[in-house]
Amino acid sequence: MDSSDEPGVTGVMVIEPMGNAGRFLAEAAARLGLRLYAATDEQVHAGYEPWLTHGLAGVCLTELADTERALDDMEVFCRDHRIAGVAVCWELLTPLAALLAARLGLPGNDPLRAKAARNKIVMAEAFRAAGVAAPAGAVVTGAEQAHAVAASGRLGWPLVVKPAEQGGSWGVSVVAGPDGLDAAVAAAGRFTRAEPHGLPLDSRVLLQSYVPGEEFSADTVVHEGVPFPLPVVRKDTTAGTYRVETGHSCPAGLDARTVRAIQDTAARAALAVGVRNGIAHTEVKIPPGGGPVVIETGARLPGDNICEIVEAATGVSEAVAYLQAVTGQLPHIAPTRDExxxxxxxxxxxxxxxxxxxxxxxxxxxxxxxxxxxxxxxxxxxxxxxxxxxxxxxxxxxxxxxxxxxxxxxxxxxxx
Ligand SMILES: Nc1ncnc2c1ncn2[C@@H]1O[C@H](COP(=O)(O)OP(=O)(O)O)[C@@H](O)[C@H]1O
Ligand SMILES: [Mg+2]
Structure with missing residues (x-):
């Protein structure tokens, strides 16, 4: 008998569970008694590792880069398998998840604003409209424009140069002066498709003023438009041209007031990019003497094993909270541990x-x-x-x- 025939058992569709958060989602689904299904491309599915294959009750093979086809295939699959919620691990697929949930009438994010959680240019506009503190910026398509923006002095030095759509610090550089600008713009503008699904990318480049200070991440689970803050995590990065994470730790080692300020800012960022039933991973920096400034937010679980760090320190499972939110349940966010x-x-x-x-x-x-x-x-x-x-x-x-x-x-x- 297909598992979806068992009375009382419902499922969650994860659009591409391959990735760091997928492992935590599989574990959380088992804890909640939810069947986990995946939507993916055939050739990506062929590379799934055993832990993932074993955690899945079924797979919808489609072409995630073809939005219309993927939506049609996933809609049919979800209706056939009693799917109660749609989840996602990859930032670039978060708008697709919002569209699918809307089509199925399931709890999800605002499809009209979902692009703001994937594209940093749209995100900057959403933050501005909502009054969320974020770095000043400018959009360019080439080095000449970048030099003109830099010469205006509006953003100061150093300048942060980054792709409109990417993650993992790919193509992000901190540039001290005009000499480094050509290489930085070329590095940020080189992405036209994201592997392994071949998703087309906006290859425009974003210049931002540099925000000094310590860096943190704070996740927010949102249920019916109401944000619930999750523990704040300290993020360590390299300090030079490339800002690569060197580590994460929880608790963040901050006073309660600063933790609260970060959580409030993260919640406002999540709502600004249309997260209504789901989770957001928000990165902030705190300049000396100032309040939190949002570097970015994504409508997804964190990567980098942050789910593990947060649960080990506080007992809170972000993946459980996320699955609860996307299936319309009140998320469990109360810490049960103080380590x-x-x-x-x-x-x-x-x-x-x-x-x-x-x-x-x-x-x-x-x-x-x-x-x-x-x-x-x-x-x-x-x-x-x-x-x-x-x-x-x-x-x-x-x-x-x-x-x-x-x-x-x-x-x-x-x-x-
Ligand atoms: N405006 C900025 N000011 C200071 N540091 C920044 C800024 N933008 C990005 N960074 C640094 O670069 C890292 C990667 O940039 P981010 O925008 O988060 O891109 P990605 O989506 O690749 O993670 C950040 O975590 C932060 O350390
Ligand atoms: Mg980031």
């Missing part, structure tokens, strides 16, 4: 072929290696340059950070 967790990535010094990798096995930590000896690792300019990571758990966030930092300091990554 701490920190994640640190292992990055190479430079690009090359990995010769040797070692992350020591230390009590209170666990680690994972992504790039094995013999494989090529790119320069750590974006999230593809990670060799592995370690997660440390402790009673206090300082201890967790120290432990994770020590493990990374004692790790080895040799490239040739």
């Amino acid at each position: 701490a967790a920190a994640l640190r990535f292992l990055l190479p010094d430079r690009a090359g072929v990995v010769e040797d990798v070692l992350i020591p096995d230390v009590p209170g930590t666990h680690s994972h290696i992504d790039i094995r000896p013999g494989q090529r690792v790119p320069e750590p300019a974006d999230s593809s340059g990670r060799v592995g990571h370690v997660v440390a758990r402790a009673a206090s966030v300082d201890d967790a950070r120290r432990l994770a930092g020590q493990v990374i300091a004692d790790s080895l990554v040799k490239v040739s």
